[in-house]
Every structure is written in C-alpha cells, then in structure tokens.
Amino acid sequence: MKKKLKLSALASLAILVLTGCGRTDITSHTKGIWEQFVYGFAQIIRFLSFGGLVGLGIILFTILIKTVLLPLMHFQMKSTRKMQEVQPEIKKLQAQYSGKDTESRRILTEKTQELYAEHGVNQFAGCLPLLVQMPILWALYQAITRVDFLRDGHFLWFDIAGKDPYYILPILAALCTFASSWLTMKAAPEKNSVTTAMTYIMPVMIFVMGISVAAGVALYWAVSNAYQVFQTMLLNNPFKLQEERAAKAKAEKDKIKARQKAMAKAKKKK
Numbered sequence: 001m002k003k004k005l006k007l008s009a010l011a012s013l014a015i016l017v018l019t020g021c022g023r024t025d026i027t028s029h030t031k032g033i034w035e036q037f038v039y040g041f042a043q044i045i046r047f048l049s050f051g052g053l054v055g056l057g058i059i060l061f062t063i064l065i066k067t068v069l070l071p072l073m074h075f076q077m078k079s080t081r082k083m084q085e086v087q088p089e090i091k092k093l094q095a096q097y098s099g100k101d102t103e104s105r106r107i108l109t110e111k112t113q114e115l116y117a118e119h120g121v122n123q124f125a126g127c128l129p130l131l132v133q134m135p136i137l138w139a140l141y142q143a144i145t146r147v148d149f150l151r152d153g154h155f156l157w158f159d160i161a162g163k164d165p166y167y168i169l170p171i172l173a174a175l176c177t178f179a180s181s182w183l184t185m186k187a188a189p190e191k192n193s194v195t196t197a198m199t200y201i202m203p204v205m206i207f208v209m210g211i212s213v214a215a216g217v218a219l220y221w222a223v224s225n226a227y228q229v230f231q232t233m234l235l236n237n238p239f240k241l242q243e244e245r246a247a248k249a250k251a252e253k254d255k256i257k258a259r260q261k262a263m264a265k266a267k268k269k270k
Contacts, residue, residue, distance in 0.1 A: 026146045034139075041139045042147040055155025058140075058216055062223040065136060070231065072132065077236045082121045084188050089115055137220070144216040158215040169218035170210025176225035178203040180232060187238035 026035050026042070041061075048064075049057030090112060097108040115121075144150050145161050153160040157168070164170060181199040188195060206225070210218040232238075 024146065025148060026142070027148075038139045038142040039147060041136075042143040042150050045143065046149060049153075052153075053155060054150055054153030054160050054216070055219060058144075058155075058160075058219050059223050061140075062220050063227060065133075066224060066227045066231070069132060073231055074235050077232075079121060081187075081236065081241075082119055083116075086115055086119050086121060137217070140220055141214065141217050144214045150216070153216075155219075160216040161214045163211065163213075164215040164218055167211055169215055169222050170207045173210050173218055173221035173225055174203040174207035176222060176229060177206045180225050180228040183229065183232045183238050184236070187232070187236050187241050 026039050028039060030036070030039065045054065045057040045061045047057070048060040093108060093111050093115065097104045097111065099105075151161040157166065158164050178199065181202055185195050185199050206221055210221060
C-alpha cells in the first residue's frame with residue numbers, strides 16, 4: 001500500500017511536469033516512437049468521437065482502456081485480498097522476531113517471504129495497474145495538448161485543452177476517487193494509517209491536479225475513477241466481503257461452542 005501511494009504521488013508529479021514540456025505539435029509525420037504512440041492514441045480518440053464530440057471520444061476511450069485492464073485489476077484485487085488475509089500471521093512473525101539486529105531482520109524477511117509464497121501472495125501486484133496506466137495518462141495529456149484535432153475540441157461547457165472554468169470535472173474526479181478509496185478501505189479486514197491516509201489524500205491530490213491540467217485529462221480521471229467504483233463493487237464488493245467474514249467468524253464461534261458442549265457432556269458422563 002505504501003508503494004502504491006508513492007507511485008501515485010510520482011505519477012501526479014510527472015503529470016504536473018508534463019504541463020510544462022513538449023509543446024510542439026504532433027502530426028502523422030512527427031518522428032519518434034513516443035510521439036507516434038501519442039498520435040496513435042489521438043487517432044483512437046478521434047475514431048470514438050462520434051459527431052466530432054472529442055469529449056465523448058475521451059469517455060469511450062477511458063471505458064475501453066479500463067475494460068481491457070479489468071483482468072489485471074481482478075488479479076490485483078485477488079492478490080491484495082490474499083495479502084490482507086495473511087496480515088494476522090505477519091503480525092505474529094513481527095512479534096516473534098521483533099529484534100532490531102541484522103539477524104532478526106533477515107529471519108523476519110525470510111519467514112515473511114515464505115508465508116507469502118505459501119499463500120500465493122504477490123507483493124507487487126497492487127502496483128501493476130498503476131504502472132500500466134501511467135504511460136496511458138501521459139500519452140493522453142500529450143495527445144490533448146499537442147495534436148491539433150484534439151486540442152481545438154470543445155465539449156459541453158469546457159475546451160478540451162483548457163481548464164474547467166467551473167471546477168466541475170476536478171470535483172467529480174475527487175469525489176469518485178474518494179468513493180473508490182473508501183470502498184477499498186471498507187473491504188480490508190483491518191484498517192491502518194496508510195490506507196486511511198490514502199482515502200483522504202488521493203482525492204485532494206486529484207482535485208489539485210484537476211484544476212491545473214487540461215479539462216480533457218480531468219474528464220479522463222472523472223470517468224476512470226467512476227469506473228473504478230463500479231469495478232470495485234463488481235470484483236471486490238466490500239459489503240459482500242463483510243457478510244462473508246461475519247458468517248465465517250460466526251461459524252468458528254459455533255464450532256468452539258459445540259466443542260465446549262461436547263467436552264462438558266463427556267465430563268458429566270465420567
């Protein structure tokens with residue numbers, strides 16, 4: 001989770017940096033692998049811009065990308081759930097090897113890795129979707145600001161390459177980010193300071209960036225995070241998970257009670 005927060009902050013910083021570089025136009029004749037990658041994105045958005053509505057093209061493009069990444073997100077959520085389930089065991093190991101010396105730390109690391117391997121936990125799975133989406137977001141920003149048929153587009157109340165004058169998109173993006181983070185936190189069996197901090201820090205970061213970058217990028221964030229809410233409810237429904245955990249805990253208690261009753265009856269017979 002900490003790694004994901006750091007990567008998110010790095011991606012945010014990169015987007016802000018991109019606002020000040022690469023201002024020359026990109027066309028089909030522009031040389032460079034990255035430039036052609038950006039132009040390819042622009043062409044896809046143009047194809048999806050039915051009726052010449054670039055904003056609609058960005059919305060459909062975002063939904064398309066998120067749908068393509070759905071299997072990867074499903075893998076990430078399953079790995080995250082497994083990691084959450086082994087946290088009680090991790091805490092036991094940390095208590096057992098609590099020494100600050102090199103040997104204790106080495107043993108703790110080895111035991112932790114063995115535990116992860118035993119339960120099929122991939123520590124880096126949570127970062128994969130973000131790493132995949134970073135170049136997509138960078139390419140989208142470049143396409144909106146450097147390809148003329150996107151840069152000159154207008155949708156509803158805003159210019160695609162300009163800033164949202166009413167801050168509606170940054171607010172929507174921030175609210176959807178909060179909803180997605182809150183659902184993710186609610187799905188976790190245990191709360192921690194990092195998860196709680198992410199729930200409140202990320203929406204603020206998204207809002208600040210949303211009022212600083214092109215409205216087309218803010219539109220992408222709003223749609224992407226709204227899709228993330230749907231995705232979480234579909235693949236990692238926190239309310240369903242809480243019911244399953246409660247049922248499992250009740251079943252364990254019932255087993256203990258039944259065992260205690262059986263032992264009590266056995267003692268009476270003696």
